[in-house]
Amino acid sequence: MSVTIKDVARIAGVSPSTVSRVISNHPRISRATADKVRKIMSDLDYHPNIMAQSLVSKTTNTIAIILPRPAEELFLNLFFAEVIRGIVSQTSKAGYDLLMTSGSSQREEVEAITRLVRGRRIDGVLLLHSRNNDPLIAFLREENFPFVLIGRSPDDQEVLSVDTDNVQASYDAVMHLVMQRHERIGFVNGPPNLTVSQDRMAGYRKALQEQGLEGKPEWIVEGEFLQESGYRAMSFLMNLSERPTALVVTDDVVTFGVLRGLIELGYKVPEDIALVSFNNIALAEMSTPPISSIDIGIYQLGYTASHALLASIQNEGEGKKRVIIPHRLVVRESSLQK
Incomplete structure (x- = not known):
């Protein structure tokens, strides 16, 4: 029995x-x-009927994560693996399951979340990036459904978010290169519709302006958070008649593509061009040369965001609307003058 x-x-x-x-x-x-109670449940090998429990409690103990587009970013960029590790660490302790969903367009993303929310299959949503005029945020706000945004809330909307101060982080990266006596500093950025890209661009421009340095439009290249974007950027930047002597690159994975492109073109880092990147994933230290990178606390972003979402689901009171995770510049060989 x-x-x-x-x-x-x-x-x-x-x-x-x-x-x-x-x-x-x-x-x-x-x-x-x-x-x-949990020890006795374990001793008796008791497993609750989650479906029946959900009908009674009107909760599912499940939260949804909206995966990024293009989908290959998730599998080729270690940022997402690390942020999900932070999410899982918190949710598993709280007894929640994760449901991952995506879509090939914003319309498909909204359709997927609509089915989950109105079908009462989830208790909350985690958004892994922030975009301007995001219909997902508009839908979740209209439904008054618990969600947390990893990134800055776009358009100054009052939504619960966990973020890095990307303006200051990018400013710090540029100022480090200035201290290394660089004056021609370029920027390899991410998709322009993401708030993280906009904030890092703002920090880059702020530092140049304060230092009275020229920021030529041709020294700025935008792309996806993929290695191939960095590789393509080098074929353009390094063929300019006046090229930058240093680069801020918006993501370590993009920087690997930058390094590959520079090697093929016969340039050395940091002798010919210095690099500072973002995210400080484990491979940054093992690269050749080791990459100077802004550590934005990726694991902590995921852990804190999931903690905030669970508190919101359980109605544990109003906390800060925006939580900022501290960042730090880890200086390595790629940005140091020789």
Whole structure:
């Protein structure tokens, strides 16, 4: 005979409703009681009927992650793997499952989330990047549905978000190159419709303006967060009659493409051109040469965003609307004058 919730409650000396609250991670259940009930559930090999529980509690213990487009970014850019690792670390401790979804267009993304939200299949949504005029944000706000944005809220909308100060981070990257006596500094940026790209561009321009340095339009190249974008950027930038002597690159993976392009063209880093990148993924230190990179706390972005979303789902009060994760520049060989 299968074990029931009443069996667990009887052995634990609590009511079946208390066991149900432990299963749904109710915040008012004490740690001691929750640990005791979970141990008995484990000893009895009891597995709750999640579908039945969802019908009663109107919760699913599932949150959705909207994956980026193009889809290859997710598999070729380690930023997303690390931010999802942070998300999983927090949600798994809280007993929540993750559901990942995407679409080939904004319309398909909205359709996917509409099905999940109105079908009551999820309790909240995590958005992995911020775009201008994002219909996903408009839909979730209209539905008054819990969600957290990883990135700056576009158009100064009051939404719950977890972000890096990308303006300051980009400013810091440029100022490091200025301290290395560079005056011709270019920028390999991401897609212009993303707020992260806009903020890093703003920081880049702010630093140049403060230092009285020229920022030629041809020294700025935009693309996707993919290695190929960095590779293509070099075929353009290094063939200019007056090329930059240093570059800020918006992503470590893009920087790997920059390095590949420079090697094929016969240039050396940092002797011919210096590089500062973003994200400080593990491979940045193992690159040849090791890449100077802004550490934006990718894991912490995911962990903090999921923590904020769970608090919102459980109605644990109003907190900060925008949480900023600190950043730091990790200086390595790619940006140092020899």
